[in-house]
Amino acid sequence: MDRVTKRDKNGKAHCEILEPEEIIEYLCMLEEALIQGGAELYKCQICGKAFVARPKNGMGREVCSNKCQQLLCTKRATESFTAQRRKKISAKGLTLNLQKGTPAAQKSPKSGSFETNVNADFWEIRSPEGIIYEFKNLHLWVKEHSNLLPGTPKQAESGIKAIKRSMLGKRRPVSQWKGWELISWQEKTNIKKEE
Numbered sequence: 001m002d003r004v005t006k007r008d009k010n011g012k013a014h015c016e017i018l019e020p021e022e023i024i025e026y027l028c029m030l031e032e033a034l035i036q037g038g039a040e041l042y043k044c045q046i047c048g049k050a051f052v053a054r055p056k057n058g059m060g061r062e063v064c065s066n067k068c069q070q071l072l073c074t075k076r077a078t079e080s081f082t083a084q085r086r087k088k089i090s091a092k093g094l095t096l097n098l099q100k101g102t103p104a105a106q107k108s109p110k111s112g113s114f115e116t117n118v119n120a121d122f123w124e125i126r127s128p129e130g131i132i133y134e135f136k137n138l139h140l141w142v143k144e145h146s147n148l149l150p151g152t153p154k155q156a157e158s159g160i161k162a163i164k165r166s167m168l169g170k171r172r173p174v175s176q177w178k179g180w181e182l183i184s185w186q187e188k189t190n191i192k193k194e195e
Contacts, residue, residue, distance in 0.1 A: 022050075025050065026041070026050055029041050029050055029051070029052045030052075039052050039053060039054045040052070040053065040054070040055060042061045042062075042064075044062075044063050044064040044065075044068055045062050045063060045068075045072060046063055046064075046068040046071045046072055046075075047064065047068055049064050051064035113137075113139065113140050113143070114137070114140065115135070115136045115137045115140060117137055117140075120136050120137035120138075120139075120140070121136070121137075121138065121185055121186060121187050122134075122135075122136050122185060122186040123135055123136070123138050123141070123160070123182070123184075123185050124182075124183040124184045124185065125160060125180055125181065125182055125183060126180070126181045126183055127148065127179070127180060128178075128179030128180065132183065133145075138157055138160060138161070139157055142154075142156045142157045142160075149180070150178045150179075151178065156177070156180070159177030159178065159180065160177060160180065160182055162174050162177065163175065163176065163177060163181070163182040164182055164185055167182070
């Protein structure tokens with residue numbers, strides 16, 4: 001076994017011990033690199049195979065083929081969201097302020113799931129039976145009246161909001177959601193002005 005000095009992608013030299021067959025392959029590739037001019041010898045980070053290539057954008061090459069490039073991209077993507085990394089990211093959100101602030105905000109009448117929420121709009125809707133409901137905070141109303149609605153509260157909320165977007169001309173025409181109709185709504189800015 002002999003030592004061969006190679007350069008990595010950053011240009012740093014390092015020694016590697018190679019088997020005799022690997023030395024012959026290495027020398028053949030080195031000769032090819034010299035003939036091509038400007039090409040260098042690299043070791044694939046995925047399969048470990050030596051390969052000859054020209055540096056790309058002044059940087060060394062990391063992989064020998066498109067297949068290895070795909071595997072390297074997949075490897076990097078999965079490494080970035082390992083369980084350990086997820087724990088580290090979630091731990092950032094567990095500061096002392098957030099531990100106290102989040103529950104307090106959920107209980108607050110101005111920011112929690114209440115009619116008094118500062119972002120709540122006033123809604124007037126008609127059921128398929130013709131009953132008119134007037135309320136503030138659509139999200140809260142569909143949660144509390146889910147027994148009246150076909151589908152889940154989330155589906156009902158998005159269905160009513162789709163009617164609103166249609167009336168504003170922001171989507172294709174929709175006049176009702178499973179028989180429920182939107183009569184009118186007032187956004188929070190208009191409600192504040194009237195009070």
